[in-house]
Amino acid sequence: MIFAGRYDGAASTLICTIRAFLFLFQDQVKSNKIFWRCVIAQVVVGVVAWQSPLSLLIIVAPVVLCSVNWFGSVKSIKYGTIFSDGCWVIFDISNGIYIEATRDFAEALSNIIGLVRERKTKTVDIGKVLD
Numbered sequence: 001m002i003f004a005g006r007y008d009g010a011a012s013t014l015i016c017t018i019r020a021f022l023f024l025f026q027d028q029v030k031s032n033k034i035f036w037r038c039v040i041a042q043v044v045v046g047v048v049a050w051q052s053p054l055s056l057l058i059i060v061a062p063v064v065l066c067s068v069n070w071f072g073s074v075k076s077i078k079y080g081t082i083f084s085d086g087c088w089v090i091f092d093i094s095n096g097i098y099i100e101a102t103r104d105f106a107e108a109l110s111n112i113i114g115l116v117r118e119r120k121t122k123t124v125d126i127g128k129v130l131d
Contacts, residue, residue, distance in 0.1 A: 011045045012058045016065070023069055035070040039063055054094050061087035075118075078111045085111075 019038040026034070046059030061084040068080030085108035092101035 011049060012042065012062055015041050015045055016062050019062075019066060019069075026070065032070070035066065038066050042066065054091055057087040057091040061085075061091075075115070078115055082108045082111050 015038070019042075022034045022038065042062045043059055046055060049055060049058065064087075065080050065084040068076045072080060085104040088104040089101045089108070092098070092104060
């Protein structure tokens with residue numbers, strides 16, 4: 001293993017940060033080259049950093065998030081982020097990175113609250129709002 005201990009998560013986070021920057025140019029790029037390069041980089045980091053079956057989480061979580069960020073709507077991005085954060089919480093707790101697990105849990109909770117609030121506002125009777 002090239003990465004020891006918790007460096008696999010750090011390498012994956014670095015790839016995610018670079019991906020977020022590159023995705024700023026999504027509208028200017030007419031192909032999916034950036035998307036596929038980011039997915040391949042994430043898989044390579046995950047394979048190189050493989051330590052246990054839980055290491056699969058550092059491959060799955062960013063690939064799902066990469067997919068919904070590139071192709072998805074705002075709602076699917078929220079669902080993808082919740083899934084991704086759940087994977088990271090499990091990975092972080094299993095590696096003793098409790099502060100990061102807390103942050104990921106808070107981010108997932110924030111997205112869940114946002115989805116619930118969005119659903120509640122869509123089910124409000126317009127007639128009652130206008131009265």
